[in-house]
Amino acid sequence: SQQGEEDPQALSIQEGENATMNCSYKTSINNLQWYRQNSGRGLVHLILIRSNEREKHSGRLRVTLDTSKKSSSLLITASRAADTASYFCATDESGNTGKLIFGQGTTLQVKP
Amino acid sequence: EAGVAQSPRYKIIEKRQSVAFWCNPISGHATLYWYQQILGQGPKLLIQFQNNGVVDDSQLPKDRFSAERLKGVDSTLKIQPAKLEDSAVYLCASSLGAGSYEQYFGPGTRLTVT
Numbered sequence: 001s002q003q004g005e006e007d008p009q010a011l012s013i014q015e016g017e018n019a020t021m022n023c024s025y026k027t028s029i030n031n032l033q034w035y036r037q038n039s040g041r042g043l044v045h046l047i048l049i050r051s052n053e054r055e056k057h058s059g060r061l062r063v064t065l066d067t068s069k070k071s072s073s074l075l076i077t078a079s080r081a082a083d084t085a086s087y088f089c090a091t092d093e094s095g096n097t098g099k100l101i102f103g104q105g106t107t108l109q110v111k112p
Numbered sequence: 113e114a115g116v117a118q119s120p121r122y123k124i125i126e127k128r129q130s131v132a133f134w135c136n137p138i139s140g141h142a143t144l145y146w147y148q149q150i151l152g153q154g155p156k157l158l159i160q161f162q163n164n165g166v167v168d169d170s171q172l173p174k175d176r177f178s179a180e181r182l183k184g185v186d187s188t189l190k191i192q193p194a195k196l197e198d199s200a201v202y203l204c205a206s207s208l209g210a211g212s213y214e215q216y217f218g219p220g221t222r223l224t225v226t
Contacts, residue, residue, distance in 0.1 A: 102154030
Protein backbone atom coordinates (compact mmCIF):
# COMPACT_ATOMS: atom_id res chain seq x y z
CA SER A 1 0.00 0.00 0.00
CA GLN A 2 1.14 3.53 -0.72
CA GLN A 3 1.31 5.78 2.30
CA GLY A 4 2.78 8.97 0.93
CA GLU A 5 0.85 11.15 -1.44
CA GLU A 6 2.81 13.74 -3.28
CA ASP A 7 1.78 17.01 -4.70
CA PRO A 8 2.08 18.13 -7.40
CA GLN A 9 2.36 15.04 -9.61
CA ALA A 10 4.30 17.09 -12.16
CA LEU A 11 6.14 20.39 -12.01
CA SER A 12 7.84 22.36 -14.76
CA ILE A 13 10.04 25.37 -13.97
CA GLN A 14 12.82 27.45 -15.47
CA GLU A 15 16.43 27.05 -14.45
CA GLY A 16 17.23 29.24 -11.46
CA GLU A 17 13.73 29.05 -9.99
CA ASN A 18 12.89 27.21 -6.79
CA ALA A 19 10.91 23.95 -6.79
CA THR A 20 8.70 22.84 -3.92
CA MET A 21 7.24 19.36 -3.57
CA ASN A 22 4.90 18.23 -0.83
CA CYS A 23 4.28 14.85 0.74
CA SER A 24 1.49 13.75 3.06
CA TYR A 25 1.34 10.48 4.97
CA LYS A 26 -1.08 8.64 7.21
CA THR A 27 0.58 6.88 10.12
CA SER A 28 3.20 7.58 12.79
CA ILE A 29 6.74 7.51 11.48
CA ASN A 30 10.32 7.13 12.69
CA ASN A 31 11.66 9.20 9.85
CA LEU A 32 10.87 10.44 6.37
CA GLN A 33 13.28 10.23 3.48
CA TRP A 34 13.44 11.86 0.06
CA TYR A 35 14.87 10.10 -2.99
CA ARG A 36 15.56 11.18 -6.56
CA GLN A 37 15.20 8.96 -9.61
CA ASN A 38 16.55 9.91 -12.99
CA SER A 39 14.82 8.34 -15.97
CA GLY A 40 15.69 4.65 -16.29
CA ARG A 41 17.90 4.65 -13.21
CA GLY A 42 17.74 3.52 -9.61
CA LEU A 43 16.84 5.80 -6.72
CA VAL A 44 19.36 8.03 -5.00
CA HIS A 45 18.94 9.03 -1.37
CA LEU A 46 18.78 12.79 -0.83
CA ILE A 47 17.95 13.45 2.79
CA LEU A 48 16.55 11.80 5.91
CA ILE A 49 14.61 13.76 8.54
CA ARG A 50 13.73 12.15 11.84
CA SER A 51 10.36 12.49 13.50
CA ASN A 52 11.78 14.80 16.20
CA GLU A 53 13.30 17.17 13.64
CA ARG A 54 11.43 20.01 11.96
CA GLU A 55 13.84 21.16 9.29
CA LYS A 56 16.96 19.90 7.60
CA HIS A 57 19.29 21.30 4.95
CA SER A 58 21.66 19.67 2.51
CA GLY A 59 23.26 21.92 -0.07
CA ARG A 60 20.43 23.38 -2.18
CA LEU A 61 17.86 21.11 -0.52
CA ARG A 62 15.65 22.07 2.38
CA VAL A 63 13.25 19.59 3.93
CA THR A 64 10.60 20.36 6.51
CA LEU A 65 8.52 17.95 8.55
CA ASP A 66 5.27 18.68 10.37
CA THR A 67 4.26 15.56 12.28
CA SER A 68 1.07 17.19 13.56
CA LYS A 69 -0.11 17.60 9.97
CA LYS A 70 1.63 14.43 8.77
CA SER A 71 3.29 16.31 5.96
CA SER A 72 6.71 17.15 4.58
CA SER A 73 8.05 19.42 1.89
CA LEU A 74 11.17 19.37 -0.23
CA LEU A 75 12.50 22.67 -1.54
CA ILE A 76 15.17 22.78 -4.22
CA THR A 77 16.64 26.26 -4.54
CA ALA A 78 18.24 27.72 -7.65
CA SER A 79 17.26 24.70 -9.74
CA ARG A 80 19.43 23.38 -12.56
CA ALA A 81 18.61 21.35 -15.64
CA ALA A 82 20.39 18.43 -13.98
CA ASP A 83 17.72 18.45 -11.25
CA THR A 84 15.22 17.10 -13.80
CA ALA A 85 14.05 13.82 -12.28
CA SER A 86 11.29 12.19 -10.27
CA TYR A 87 11.31 12.84 -6.54
CA PHE A 88 9.83 10.42 -4.02
CA CYS A 89 9.12 10.71 -0.35
CA ALA A 90 9.30 7.54 1.70
CA THR A 91 8.19 6.96 5.26
CA ASP A 92 9.79 4.63 7.75
CA GLU A 93 6.86 3.64 9.90
CA SER A 94 7.09 3.32 13.65
CA GLY A 95 8.42 -0.11 14.55
CA ASN A 96 11.88 0.59 13.22
CA THR A 97 12.16 -2.30 10.79
CA GLY A 98 13.55 -0.03 8.10
CA LYS A 99 10.63 -0.78 5.79
CA LEU A 100 10.01 2.24 3.57
CA ILE A 101 6.68 3.09 1.99
CA PHE A 102 7.04 5.30 -1.05
CA GLY A 103 4.72 7.90 -2.46
CA GLN A 104 3.76 8.17 -6.12
CA GLY A 105 6.41 10.79 -6.79
CA THR A 106 6.64 14.24 -8.31
CA THR A 107 8.13 14.58 -11.79
CA LEU A 108 10.21 17.73 -12.00
CA GLN A 109 11.30 19.25 -15.28
CA VAL A 110 13.79 22.12 -15.18
CA LYS A 111 14.04 23.95 -18.46
CA PRO A 112 17.39 25.48 -19.38
CA GLU B 113 32.88 1.96 -2.81
CA ALA B 114 31.06 -0.30 -5.28
CA GLY B 115 27.33 0.22 -5.45
CA VAL B 116 24.49 -2.28 -5.54
CA ALA B 117 24.82 -4.51 -8.60
CA GLN B 118 21.87 -6.07 -10.41
CA SER B 119 21.56 -8.30 -13.43
CA PRO B 120 20.20 -8.56 -15.98
CA ARG B 121 19.32 -4.95 -16.77
CA TYR B 122 16.55 -5.91 -19.17
CA LYS B 123 14.50 -9.04 -19.67
CA ILE B 124 11.65 -9.87 -22.02
CA ILE B 125 9.70 -13.08 -21.49
CA GLU B 126 6.36 -14.52 -22.44
CA LYS B 127 3.62 -15.01 -19.88
CA ARG B 128 3.81 -18.27 -17.96
CA GLN B 129 7.60 -18.40 -18.37
CA SER B 130 9.94 -18.08 -15.40
CA VAL B 131 12.59 -15.45 -14.74
CA ALA B 132 15.25 -14.78 -12.11
CA PHE B 133 16.97 -11.59 -11.03
CA TRP B 134 20.22 -11.32 -9.15
CA CYS B 135 21.42 -8.69 -6.70
CA ASN B 136 24.77 -8.09 -5.01
CA PRO B 137 24.47 -5.51 -2.21
CA ILE B 138 27.10 -3.13 -0.93
CA SER B 139 29.71 -4.99 1.09
CA GLY B 140 28.88 -5.02 4.77
CA HIS B 141 25.22 -4.13 4.35
CA ALA B 142 23.15 -6.49 6.46
CA THR B 143 19.75 -5.52 5.10
CA LEU B 144 18.61 -6.19 1.54
CA TYR B 145 15.34 -5.17 -0.08
CA TRP B 146 13.53 -6.08 -3.29
CA TYR B 147 11.07 -3.55 -4.68
CA GLN B 148 8.68 -3.64 -7.61
CA GLN B 149 8.16 -0.36 -9.44
CA ILE B 150 5.35 -0.19 -11.95
CA LEU B 151 5.57 2.59 -14.51
CA GLY B 152 4.40 5.88 -13.06
CA GLN B 153 4.34 4.66 -9.46
CA GLY B 154 6.66 4.62 -6.51
CA PRO B 155 8.54 1.47 -5.54
CA LYS B 156 6.62 -1.14 -3.55
CA LEU B 157 8.50 -3.36 -1.13
CA LEU B 158 8.29 -7.06 -1.98
CA ILE B 159 10.64 -8.54 0.57
CA GLN B 160 13.19 -7.45 3.15
CA PHE B 161 16.08 -9.59 4.42
CA GLN B 162 18.17 -9.03 7.51
CA ASN B 163 21.31 -11.06 6.84
CA ASN B 164 19.79 -14.28 5.46
CA GLY B 165 16.51 -14.10 7.37
CA VAL B 166 13.24 -12.64 6.09
CA VAL B 167 12.02 -9.57 7.99
CA ASP B 168 9.00 -8.68 5.86
CA ASP B 169 7.45 -10.45 2.89
CA SER B 170 3.88 -9.36 3.44
CA GLN B 171 3.50 -7.96 -0.08
CA LEU B 172 5.26 -10.75 -1.92
CA PRO B 173 2.83 -12.78 -4.10
CA LYS B 174 4.07 -16.07 -2.73
CA ASP B 175 2.16 -18.22 -5.20
CA ARG B 176 4.49 -17.04 -7.96
CA PHE B 177 7.33 -15.04 -6.43
CA SER B 178 10.18 -16.40 -4.34
CA ALA B 179 13.39 -14.90 -3.04
CA GLU B 180 16.41 -16.10 -1.17
CA ARG B 181 19.55 -14.64 0.29
CA LEU B 182 21.94 -17.48 0.88
CA LYS B 183 24.91 -16.71 3.15
CA GLY B 184 23.50 -13.26 3.84
CA VAL B 185 25.12 -11.61 0.81
CA ASP B 186 23.79 -12.06 -2.74
CA SER B 187 20.10 -12.47 -3.38
CA THR B 188 17.91 -13.82 -6.14
CA LEU B 189 14.26 -13.04 -6.87
CA LYS B 190 12.30 -15.47 -9.02
CA ILE B 191 8.94 -15.25 -10.73
CA GLN B 192 7.29 -18.48 -11.87
CA PRO B 193 5.02 -18.34 -13.79
CA ALA B 194 5.06 -14.72 -14.93
CA LYS B 195 1.89 -12.76 -15.65
CA LEU B 196 1.42 -9.68 -17.81
CA GLU B 197 0.94 -7.53 -14.71
CA ASP B 198 4.44 -8.44 -13.52
CA SER B 199 5.88 -6.07 -16.13
CA ALA B 200 7.80 -3.57 -14.03
CA VAL B 201 11.24 -2.53 -12.87
CA TYR B 202 12.59 -4.69 -10.06
CA LEU B 203 14.88 -2.74 -7.78
CA CYS B 204 17.27 -4.11 -5.22
CA ALA B 205 18.47 -1.94 -2.35
CA SER B 206 20.67 -2.44 0.67
CA SER B 207 21.33 -0.64 3.92
CA LEU B 208 23.66 -0.99 6.89
CA GLY B 209 20.88 -2.36 9.05
CA ALA B 210 17.17 -2.40 9.66
CA GLY B 211 16.15 0.91 11.13
CA SER B 212 16.69 4.55 10.35
CA TYR B 213 19.24 4.10 7.60
CA GLU B 214 19.29 5.37 4.06
CA GLN B 215 18.90 2.75 1.39
CA TYR B 216 21.22 2.39 -1.58
CA PHE B 217 19.55 1.27 -4.79
CA GLY B 218 20.81 -0.68 -7.75
CA PRO B 219 19.98 0.30 -11.35
CA GLY B 220 17.08 -2.15 -11.52
CA THR B 221 15.95 -4.83 -13.94
CA ARG B 222 13.26 -3.84 -16.40
CA LEU B 223 10.99 -6.84 -17.00
CA THR B 224 8.56 -6.96 -19.89
CA VAL B 225 6.08 -9.83 -19.97
CA THR B 226 4.37 -10.34 -23.35
